[in-house]
Amino acid sequence: MTIIKAQEVIKNEFQKRGEDYPIKDGERTLPGKYYHSEEIYKEEIEKIFYKYWIFACRAEELAEAGDYKLVQVEDESIIILRETETEFKAHFNVCRHRGTQLCVEEKGKFENNSIQCPYHAWTYGLDGKLKAAPMMKEENGFTKDKCALHKVHIHNWEGFLFISLAVEPIPFEVQMEGLMGKWADYNLSELRIAHKIEYKLKCNWKLILQNYQECYHCPGVHPLLTQLTGVQSARHDFEDGAVIGGYMELTKESMTMNGEAASKPICDVDGDDIKKVYYYSVFPNMLLTPHPDFVLFHHITPDGPGKITNNCYWLFHPDAIKDKNGQAGIKSAVEFWDITNKEDWAVCEQMQFGTKSIRFTRGYYSGREDILHKLDKELIKVLGHKDPHAEFDSDS
Ligand code: FES
Ligand SMILES: [Fe+2]
Incomplete structure (x- = not known):
């Protein structure tokens, strides 16, 4: 499906439900310096990474x-x-x-x-x-x-x-x-690390968070993922504070190479959660994705304005890890997300490169990226900067 067609499908879905689409197009992105400036990076370390949980x-x-x-x-x-x-x-x-x-x-x-x-x-x-x-x-x-x-x-x-x-x-x-009392049925403390991959990426830490909070890019970037979750099913649960996120509905059983469950549902997961995959940004350095049968999470460590280490973990129930017959399911979940991760990393690295151009001032968000605009505003507030949205109102 081309991106244009996918967007038409999304628009139609919103219209069928009687909801407005787009939410609001045209909000401005951050100026490029927020992804490249050593000075801003130092401020982020002091005001966010040395201060926040x-x-x-x-x-x-x-x-x-x-x-x-x-x-x-x-x-x-x-x-x-x-x-x-x-x-x-x-x-x-x-x-x-x-x-x-x-x-x-x-x-x-x-x-x-x-x-x-x-x-x-x-x-x-x-x-x-x-x-x-x-x-x-x-x-x-x-x-x-x-x-x-x-x-x-x-x-x-x-x-x-x-x-x-x-x-x-x-x-x-x-x-x-936003995490308090969340996913109680998943008993997340009982899960164990089944697999870990370390990715070294050439992009700013914020680009990974931004990428994670919109599926505007999914039809073009993730051919496999879009077969397993309807792009139009994305919903936000929380939009304020350090924990933001939502869920998408699964069209098959889970996010694996063939869409089949990688293991039994974890712990007491039941009801609607059997059909959902959650995507939460736990600002500033964790991305958390509970599936019905396993949990994927990313630990982001910035290493300068244009570099990060991203450790990606797959958590499974200990019984699934011990089960010899369960290894194929784990492998399939790892392979699916490794492919999807690399699709994301490629566009994030290209964006890092492009936003360094002297011709890039700032871009325009679509309505489907409204959460990114909110994240930007929160960042500006935490850094105590003058709102660049006002500063750049006259530019194009
Ligand atoms: S004991 Fe001397 S520096 Fe630690
Ligand atoms: Fe993505």
């Missing part, structure tokens, strides 16, 4: 007490660890003696419940408290109490560990209001 890793990546993983957030290395069966902690990876990085291995286990600096052997508990500073007396104002590792706030939502580098972050439940 951001996704860090899955709880099951830290299977036992003492297991840790390092997460890099621009210049900051953060230690995420499991303290007990149910408790997690996060610390800045910085020794309180003279600032040495405590550990460099990306993953590992702290033996004896201790984190020891390799330089002069200051030793901390998993809770970050300084336990030993060899040969040092508590004098001249130095006390062990004052020298706990700098705390990073951590929150476990359904097996997804989020951190905030802010000294006093806004409550997790406030930033992530």
